[in-house]
Amino acid sequence: MAMIMGIGIDFGIQVTKRFRYELQIRKKEEAMVNTLSNVFYPMLITTIAAVIGFKCLSLGKLPAMADMGTMMATGVVFCMVAALTVVPAVLVLFERENKKTTRFHKINTRK
Secondary structure (H helix, E strand, O other), X not given: OHHHHHHHHHHHHHHHHHHHHHHOOOOHHHHHHHHHHHHHHHHHHHHHHHHHHHHHHHHOOOHHHHHHXXXXXXXXXXXXXXXXXXXXXXXXXXXXXXXXXXXXXXXXXXX
């Protein structure tokens, strides 16, 4: 359970940090589009590697280890799905409009 929570928190931090970085120069909707496009492939590769590693526990003779590997692999996949769907939705909904960023966009759109 602790490992699944740790991986899920890591995925959430990746999305959140990238979104905050993108917000410095973009509006929140565009920032989230760029965030997801830049975070998707690294997160997918990490998820595939973790699933393969956890499913390797099924190769042993202990049924408890095989079940734990399946549970861990399923948990990692669900963490990735949540990090790519729930976390972005919550970030966009609850992000306040930054006055500095809004002013920056108004100045750049005049040109």
